[in-house]
Amino acid sequence: MRPAAAALLLPALACAAGARPPSALGAADAGPSRCLLLAPFENASDAPHAGEAATAAVRAALDPARTAALADDDLRALFRETPLELPEGVSPSLALELAELTGADAAVYGTVEGRSRDAAAPTLLVSLRVVDAGRRELLVAETVPVRPAAGEAPEDAIRRALAAARPALARLGDASGRRCFDPARLGALRGVAMAEVRRQPAPAPAAVVVPVAAAAMPAAPGPAAEPAGTRTPRQADWARRLAAGERFLLEDASFAGRTAELQRDGGLADLVLALAAAPGVAVRVEAFVDATPDAQADQRLSQAMADAAVGRLRELGVAERRLSGVGCGGERPLLPNFTVRGRTANRRLEIVGHAEP
Numbered sequence: 001m002r003p004a005a006a007a008l009l010l011p012a013l014a015c016a017a018g019a020r021p022p023s024a025l026g027a028a029d030a031g032p033s034r035c036l037l038l039a040p041f042e043n044a045s046d047a048p049h050a051g052e053a054a055t056a057a058v059r060a061a062l063d064p065a066r067t068a069a070l071a072d073d074d075l076r077a078l079f080r081e082t083p084l085e086l087p088e089g090v091s092p093s094l095a096l097e098l099a100e101l102t103g104a105d106a107a108v109y110g111t112v113e114g115r116s117r118d119a120a121a122p123t124l125l126v127s128l129r130v131v132d133a134g135r136r137e138l139l140v141a142e143t144v145p146v147r148p149a150a151g152e153a154p155e156d157a158i159r160r161a162l163a164a165a166r167p168a169l170a171r172l173g174d175a176s177g178r179r180c181f182d183p184a185r186l187g188a189l190r191g192v193a194m195a196e197v198r199r200q201p202a203p204a205p206a207a208v209v210v211p212v213a214a215a216a217m218p219a220a221p222g223p224a225a226e227p228a229g230t231r232t233p234r235q236a237d238w239a240r241r242l243a244a245g246e247r248f249l250l251e252d253a254s255f256a257g258r259t260a261e262l263q264r265d266g267g268l269a270d271l272v273l274a275l276a277a278a279p280g281v282a283v284r285v286e287a288f289v290d291a292t293p294d295a296q297a298d299q300r301l302s303q304a305m306a307d308a309a310v311g312r313l314r315e316l317g318v319a320e321r322r323l324s325g326v327g328c329g330g331e332r333p334l335l336p337n338f339t340v341r342g343r344t345a346n347r348r349l350e351i352v353g354h355a356e357p
Contacts (some may be wrong), residue, residue: 026346033172033173035067035068035105035106036105037069037070037107038069038070038071039055039109040089041055041089041111041112042090043111044111044113046058046117047097047124047154049154051156053154054110054112054128054158054162055072057163063170063172065175066172067172069100070104079193082191082194083339084342091338092093092107092109092337094337097337100134100333101189101199102185105133110126111126111127112126112127116148122147123147125145126142126143126146126161127142127143128140128165142165142168144164144165164349168211232270235274236277238274239274239278242281244355245354245355247350250285250348250351251269252270253265253266253267255347258289258290259301260308268316271313272316275318280356281354282354282355282357283354283355284324284326285323285326285350286326286349287303287353288302289346289347290347291329291346292330295329298329301327303327304327305347306326307325321357
């Protein structure tokens with residue numbers, strides 16, 4: 001995971017002032033959100049299928065002429081058979097991460113709580129939120145009490161009660177027909193997740209460069225002579241990318257946990273040879289971390305990582321004038337941060353080639 005969203009991330013969630021209870025906000029505020037990520041509702045109730053019922057009810061309330069929803073089945077398909085399969089219910093923070101990774105305008109998420117089997121007074125509570133994915137502004141806030149009637153299934157009661165939220169949800173979006181959820185972007189996101197499955201702890205002699213920030217990359221060039229001085233396909237590929245001014249992920253370079261202590265630097269050694277084969281080119285080393293609530297600490301750590309990588313390149317003989325480093329904090333996550341693999345993938349170095357000053 002902007003998610004960084006590149007930077008990821010993001011301004012703080014705006015809170016409604018005053019003492020009034022949660023309610024739908026104005027239609028003018030919600031209007032721009034055409035591309036919606038509908039996250040599976042969390043279920044903290046005693047009704048086993050309450051979360052699924054709430055998610056389905058919200059999807060049914062959206063106007064398909066005004067909104068495009070990336071919902072449960074689509075989301076799960078993105079990460080199926082990868083180490084990042086989604087949990088049954090999605091938390092607010094994960095919903096917002098997924099919204100940013102997939103290019104959604106807003107995230108729709110919620111929770112079902114309470115007891116449906118209390119014979120005296122069965123009561124469930126459904127919380128529904130729609131939050132702008134970029135600004136973290138609250139667009140819709142509904143808290144809906146659900147009281148199943150005698151003999152009524154909790155899931156049916158949830159669907160009935162959420163009809164009250166239909167007017168607020170129907171005002172979302174617009175009728176412009178703007179396309180949502182670029183297939184290339186979604187494919188690149190799944191490709192990164194699949195790359196994590198294939199990744200081995202030991203360096204590979206010819207690593208595959210994965211797409212950066214869930215963006216579609218240009219088609220690979222046709223056969224070309226390897227730049228002089230390179231010894232492996234990876235070095236040759238990086239030399240060509242540097243000469244073209246492209247961005248790429250620096251494979252086989254990692255840090256000890258969430259620190260700026262270099263643990264593996266084989267990729268930096270390959271980068272030195274790629275630079276030697278690309279005269280007149282300088283590089284900017286961009287370092288990223290898995291985002292935490294402390295954005296300032298994330299930025300400091302990422303800058304320390306960039307400085308460590310630049311320092312190692314100098315030790316390996318690269319002229320200082322050809323090097324610069326910048327910490328990007330938790331921006332542009334490659335994967336959601338809810339698994340160890342995702343957090344590890346988001347702690348990374350990216351290289352950007354440019355003309356030597």
